[in-house]
Amino acid sequence: MAHQVPEDGTLLPLMEEFYTIQGEGYHTGKAAYFIRLGGCDVGCHWCDVKESWDAELHPLTHADKIVENAMLYPGKAVVVTGGEPLIYNLDYLTSQLQGKGIKTFIETSGAYPLSGHWDWICLSPKKFKGPTPEIARHANELKVIVFNKSDFLFAEQHAELVPVGCKLYLQPEWSKSKEMTPLIVDYVMNNPKWEISLQTHKYLNIP
Numbered sequence: 001m002a003h004q005v006p007e008d009g010t011l012l013p014l015m016e017e018f019y020t021i022q023g024e025g026y027h028t029g030k031a032a033y034f035i036r037l038g039g040c041d042v043g044c045h046w047c048d049v050k051e052s053w054d055a056e057l058h059p060l061t062h063a064d065k066i067v068e069n070a071m072l073y074p075g076k077a078v079v080v081t082g083g084e085p086l087i088y089n090l091d092y093l094t095s096q097l098q099g100k101g102i103k104t105f106i107e108t109s110g111a112y113p114l115s116g117h118w119d120w121i122c123l124s125p126k127k128f129k130g131p132t133p134e135i136a137r138h139a140n141e142l143k144v145i146v147f148n149k150s151d152f153l154f155a156e157q158h159a160e161l162v163p164v165g166c167k168l169y170l171q172p173e174w175s176k177s178k179e180m181t182p183l184i185v186d187y188v189m190n191n192p193k194w195e196i197s198l199q200t201h202k203y204l205n206i207p
């Protein structure tokens with residue numbers, strides 16, 4: 001699957017990078033530069049970026065170039081996503097970003113070992129390949145995608161693994177949103193430690 005990606009994290013398979021508004025979760029509504037890395041083998045059948053899965057399709061790009069590009073925008077936060085970004089060693093990229101005063105946020109399934117220096121970790125665990133216990137202990141936000149009713153129990157099981165104070169979100173799977181959103185609304189009203197997260201960028205028609 002992978003290119004020969006150097007272990008030191010200086011070269012990363014970059015699918016796309018774009019400046020937009022964080023659409024989901026705790027930082028919803030904030031301007032951020034998105035860095036989308038190619039490569040994922042978790043296999044969510046409802047994944048909304050399947051084009052990211054094959055790392056070979058995405059050019060190895062120097063982390064310094066990515067940092068330089070991120071610096072061109074007034075927003076001082078990046079979201080590193082994918083694909084599954086933790087397939088790669090993110091120590092170099094994130095230390096360079098933080099060294100330039102940019103906040104580092106990650107979107108991850110947690111299926112690979114934690115690397116990088118993060119201001120915010122959004123863990124979105126998957127049934128298909130579960131998260132490591134280590135990342136659950138470091139999550140700032142747990143965002144569970146609700147595709148069917150069984151995902152509420154899955155969400156509660158993962159809420160046991162994250163630290164006290166970790167934000168808890170239920171986000172409807174996009175294609176099932178019509179059916180699942182009413183169930184989520186009801187669930188949150190009955191279990192108010194949870195909040196609802198919507199993919200607001202899809203309603204705003206922005207990337």
Ligand SMILES: C[S@@+](CC[C@H](N)C(=O)[O-])C[C@H]1O[C@@H](n2cnc3c(N)ncnc32)[C@H](O)[C@@H]1O
Pocket residue numbers: 040046047048049081082083084085107108109110123124143145171172173174175199
């Ligand atoms: C495409 S993933 C990339 C990052 C990482 N692989 C992960 O799954 O967290 C980014 C976010 O989108 C969510 N997501 C992906 N497909 C979705 C869908 N069809 N509906 C709702 N959320 C989705 C994921 O759960 C994750 O929180």
Ligand SMILES: Nc1nc2[nH]cc(C(=O)O)c2c(=O)[nH]1
Pocket residue numbers: 020021022023024081082107201206207
């Ligand atoms: N606007 C916007 N917000 C997002 N939050 C998480 C995203 C992702 O694909 O990781 C995403 C995305 O693709 N676009």
Ligand code: SF4
Pocket residue numbers: 040041042043044047048049050052082083084109126
């Ligand atoms: S882990 Fe993330 S990128 Fe990978 S298939 Fe699932 S939603 Fe898509």
Ligand SMILES: [Mg+2]
Pocket residue numbers: 048049
């Ligand atoms: Mg997305």
